[in-house]
Amino acid sequence: MEQQTTVFQPYLQVKGIFKKDREILRPSYIPDELPHRGEQINHLASILATALNGQRPSNVLIFGKTGTGKTATIKYIGKEIQRAEAKYKRVDFLYMNCEVVDTQYGVLHNIGNQFIDDFNERIPFTGWSTERVYNILREKIDVNDRVIVIALDEIDKLVYKSGDDVLYHLTRINDDLENAKVSVIGISNDLKFTEFLDPRVRSALGEEKMVFPPYNAEQLKDILYQRAKLALEDNVLDEGVIPLCAALAAQEHGDARRALDLLRVAAEISERSKEEKVLESHVTRAKNKIELDCVSEAMKTLPTQSKLVLMGILMNEEQGNARLTTGEVYETYKDLCRLTNIAVLTQRRITDLISELDMLGLIHARVKSFGRGGRTKEIESSIPYIEGKRVLGDDPLLEHIRNYKPRIQSTLM
């Protein structure tokens, strides 16, 4: 072999920005110490300590905005329970994210299978009645004298999507158990979701309540310094980098997740451009990159019908029709369907898709009345149409409509 260098060579410098494990800068990494969450950890520990004595701890509801350390704290507690468990009574700790598992059946199925070792006896992911899954689950849990702590992250998603039946069952299950005891920890970033709960569930679940306050810029700095020390080589950070990441994230309601993402992406950008240090300019670029990635990822994963709706809105925008009504969006959408040979959905359904796009932050829609002109939504996109059309145009189904021009003259100009 004469040629020693490969295309990867320039990117495999001996001394880089990162130490070995860059996962440490991801929000999902749980460090051995959680800065500025000692109070919350102690409070939770005081509640859950009863489990180690074989008593059922109170159910807990935890509130706090995104990136306030709720998930990290609960996972940390989970680890600690497992560490302490050896010395005390048997405690099982289960963590579940209800954004992923968002149906009644799903939750019960997931919990149940944690307690079934024999593969052949496992609960299938569909096919059984919910009641049957519940009965098996109860039976399997009750074979041992133990305490089971179930943490349901993003519990509000479960309630909004599938109601509170499963929570009713889980909070009442102790009445049906002879040996085991179950307690539930609900985690939510939405303070209002309890309004949608049956009063019995609400009081059962909220035996203890905790609120995680947002981090301020100083606290975010501490978190970043701690992680940077673990994940990055010494002296690779320009002085202002961490304060800038912290300040930007503090503006967004003290979101530690955002702060960590900023630092990690800034470090990656600096590494890729083969610089020796991470500079403030890298943080600014990281900020733009994160925002853009987030939006294009959301667009790429949309169902085809939603893509058509969004494409229609962007095309109108390109023609100067910035603000549209539901009716106008629907007209353009129907044209695009015909051109792409995709089945046309009803306007009622499109109303829902528009609301979903609004929730994703891709468009902005608000109900407005035009008097005799009727009451409808006023819709505009929240993304630059050039960028949006580029990403959506990558979908082979939408490829050949790229040059279509909507016929509508907006009435809302």
Added chain:
DNA sequence: TGTCCACTGGAAGGGAGGGCTT
């Protein structure tokens, strides 16, 4: 003050698709 427009958004239910049970 009442009318009327163009929807909004809730409710109910159909049907397809996953899979289990008998």
Added chain:
DNA sequence: AAGCCCTCCCTTCCAGTGGACA
């Protein structure tokens, strides 16, 4: 194979509504 169950996506139906206009 027939009869279930659960979820998802969608349709149909329809009462309700904010505000310009007569």
